Amino acid sequence: MSSKDKGERKEFIRQIIRGVSGALVLIFLLIIWFTWDGIYNWFYTKVAPGANLSEGIRGDPLLLFWLVILFPLLAGGIALVVSGGWKAYRIAVPPSEED
Numbered sequence: 155m156s157s158k159d160k161g162e163r164k165e166f167i168r169q170i171i172r173g174v175s176g177a178l179v180l181i182f183l184l185i186i187w188f189t190w191d192g193i194y195n196w197f198y199t200k201v202a203p204g205a206n207l208s209e210g211i212r213g214d215p216l217l218l219f220w221l222v223i224l225f226p227l228l229a230g231g232i233a234l235v236v237s238g239g240w241k242a243y244r245i246a247v248p249p250s251e252e253d
Contacts (some may be wrong), residue, residue, distance in 0.1 A: 160204060166242055168244045169238045169239075169241040169242035169245065170238065170242050172241075173234065173239045175238075176231045176233070176234025176236075176238060177231070177235055179227055179231030180228070180232070183228055183231065186224065188231070193227060194216065197215075
């Protein structure tokens with residue numbers, strides 16, 4: 155096995171790991187989405203019982219949690235899956251073999 159093959163194999167594995175880590179981030183966000191009612195109730199009964207829900211969006215601290223943490227995680231997870239998958243595909247299938 156030549157050093158070029160070893161380098162391509164390492165790069166291929168690195169890109170697969172990148173794609174899988176992005177998929178794990180998306181699975182984590184999917185679990186949060188499925189359990190959102192429990193998280194919402196837990197937050198407003200245990201963590202912030204004094205938060206005024208009648209103020210609407212402006213006073214909702216969970217909205218900030220979504221905007222600051224979860225939406226960037228979603229974008230990052232999608233980017234990791236797409237870039238890792240695309241680069242792994244380009245390594246596995248060289249341009250000369252495509253139809």
